[in-house]
Amino acid sequence: MxxxxxxxxxxxxxxxxxxxxxxxxxxxxxxxxxxxxxxxxxxxxxxxxxxxxxxxxxxxxxxxxxxxxxxxxxxxxxxxPGLIDSHVHINMYKDGTLPDLANTTWEEIGARAAAFGQEMLAMGFTTIRDMCGAHDGLKRVIDQGLLPGPRIYLAGGCIGQTSGHGDWGLAGQRKGESNLEMLELTRTVDGRAEVLEAGRRNFALGAHFLKIMVSGGVTSIKDPLFLSGFTDDEIRAAVETAEDWNSYVAMHVFVDYDLDRALDLGVMVVDHGLTIKEPTMQKMVEKGAFFSPNLTALASEALAHPMHQDPSFPPTAKFMSLREDSKQLTDLIKKYRPKMVFNSDYVLLTGVPYRQSMDFTKFHVAREFGNLWALQMMTSIGGELAEFTGLSNPYSEGKxxxxxxxxxxxxxxxxxxxxxxxxxxxxxxxxxxxxxxxxxxxxxxxxxxxxxxxxxxxx
Ligand SMILES: [Zn+2]
Missing domain, CATH: 2.30.40.10 (Urease, subunit C, domain 1)
Structure with a gap:
């Protein structure tokens, strides 16, 4: 019915x-x-x-x-087809910095996420892939028809290491002590056993795949961009857990070296990856891995980002060096045509309503790669990635x-x-x-x- x-x-x-x-x-x-x-x-x-x-x-x-x-x-x-955004964070729908996000409650997070879901659907997105920070509460409410919103594929809590991209604790806080860890938006884990536990805990809370932090990131404070986030054994532990659930691991990655080794270790979805070099691009395409780059970071318009007008703002230096190291990306994408999905990666810091960032992301991807390919990213290729969730796919009745x-x-x-x-x-x-x-x-x-x-x- x-x-x-x-x-x-x-x-x-x-x-x-x-x-x-x-x-x-x-x-x-x-x-x-x-x-x-x-x-x-x-x-x-x-x-x-x-x-x-x-x-x-x-x-x-x-x-x-x-x-x-x-x-x-x-x-x-x-x-x-309804559109598919393959990289969002539905539980991080709040402007400001990570401490602003940390200073919140489940009640506010849930209410904001419900508003976010409604806005995504109003923009034509009927499916999103949540790239960590959410469990299946809102998804179940939407699926039951109690709130308007998209279908949601979930990574569960972000899986990172002490001092890595997912460690959002304040200075001096130990893992497990920060509000965002207690709320299970992120998990700081070290060593094989803790990675296994974190992955299994995510699946227990309704995740469909896992997301790991394999190198440093821009918005986080404790990690330099060049950081190698996990040992090979820790990455393998995440891959084994996902395989137990007939699913996959996606990685946050910026460093080419880390991207390359994680592909060898069985990670099949590359999120960000903006600094990828040619041999690694070749390897990614040969393995049939999916590529989910946040392309608007490289648009010239990104330099007008309100937060980046202040050079003393810590993420700004990382953002500038990332842009510098990513100049080859567009040409490599055009040459190798990876299985690329649409990634708006709205998290914090934006300073403008989400819809404005999304409208521009649609425009920018089409400007760089043409309307047809941009539309395929937002539809059929996103659908292929959804299907790649294997037996953990919550929407397996149709394509x-x-x-x-x-x-x-x-x-x-x-x-x-x-x-x-x-x-x-x-x-x-x-x-x-x-x-x-x-x-x-x-x-x-x-x-x-x-x-x-x-x-x-x-x-
Ligand atoms: Zn993200």
């Missing part, structure tokens, strides 16, 4: 427009749409798409006669990120053609200087997730 969202009537937000627009349990037939299927540059012109319950059961350019179907005329617009028979009914209808104009999915060439906007993206006319319509402004 299809879920309904009667509670939205109470919501003073974008979703207030939703009023259970569909008849329960009737098939939905989308007509008069051009389909971008998430893969191919050629749209399927004048198509019809049939949704039964939460799945797409037919895509055809021939008319479909379906008894009792609710018909939705797309008005010649583009029907495409994600594609419009095809048997795929989940996660569907957008947008004005115009995003293959020609990326702005129609809400991209914006401005970032910190963008005009503030509300939660709604007017050119996204229809948002359906799991067969449920969350927005419909088709005439």
């Amino acid at each position: 299809r879920a309904t969202f009667a509670t939205f009537a109470l919501c003073v937000c974008f979703f207030a427009t939703f009023a259970g627009a569909q008849e329960e349990d009737f098939p939905i037939l989308f007509t008069n749409v051009h389909v971008f299927d998430g893969v191919n540059e050629q749209r399927i012109e004048n198509a019809n798409v049939l949704v039964v319950d939460n799945l797409i059961v037919e895509v055809s350019s021939e008319p479909l006669a379906v008894a009792n179907a609710q018909i939705i005329d797309g008005g010649g617009r583009t029907l495409m 994600l990120g594609v419009i095809e028979e048997g795929a989940y009914a996660d569907i957008l209808i947008v004005d115009g053609n995003p293959l020609e104009d990326i702005m129609v999915i809400g991209a914006n060439e401005k970032w910190f200087d963008a005009e503030p906007r509300g939660q709604d993206v007017p050119s996204i006319r229809m948002i359906m997730k799991d067969g449920v319509i969350y927005k419909n402004t088709l005439d």
Whole structure:
């Protein structure tokens, strides 16, 4: 049975427009749409798409006669898969520095995460991969239909080492003592046994894969960027744990040497990796590993970042050296075409509403790599990574990120053609200087997730 969202009537937000627009349990037939299927540059012109319950059961350019179907005329617009952001932190939806985040409670974290989920869906993201800091509480609430939000793939608590990128304790605090560790957003572990325990604890709290900190990072204070975060044995322990759950390990990594050794040790998803060198890129592609770089860090517009206007701010020096060491990245990506997913990596420090950063990220990725590839990253390739979660995949009934028979009914209808104009999915060439906007993206006319319509402004 299809879920309904009667509670939205109470919501003073974008979703207030939703009023259970569909008849329960009737098939939905989308007509008069051009389909971008998430893969191919050629749209399927004048198509019809049939949704039964939460799945797409037919895509055809021939008319479909379906008894009792609710018909939705797309008005010649583009029907495409819901978007997938493969790197977010839903429990870190708060401006400021790490101590600001540490000075909070579960209540605030949960309330902010609920708002974040709602905003992601309003921007057309029907699936996100949470790259550590969250467990499955919000996911279950969303899946039950109590709150609007995307599907969520979870890494659980970040797994890092003492003085590493995940060690957010204040000076002098020992591991386990910081608020964020007590809240289990992050886990500081040293040695094989503690890595095993942390990984297993994450799975016990609903994680679908693991995330480890393999080198230093920008926003954290105790770790230089060049830090080699874990020993080989510790990395192997994480990989073994994930394999026990038929899943994978993703790594936070910036140093080419660490990226290279972790690939050899069985890590199959590379997050960040901006300083990757050519032989390692070659190895990553040969192994079929996924690549999830936070590309906006390298955009010239990132220099206007409000936090980076103060040279005494500790992460600023690291940010500048990272940019310097990453100049080869775009050319390497174009040469080797890794399996690259869309990564907005919103955490702290941004100083502008999340939606502005997201709008710019969409624009920047398309500017660098073209609309088709950018859209594939946000749809079918993100879906491939979701499927890579193996037997731990919480959404295994259909494919994600594609419009095809048997795929989940996660569907957008947008004005115009995003293959020609990326702005129609809400991209914006401005970032910190963008005009503030509300939660709604007017050119996204229809948002359906799991067969449920969350927005419909088709005439
Ligand atoms: Zn991140």
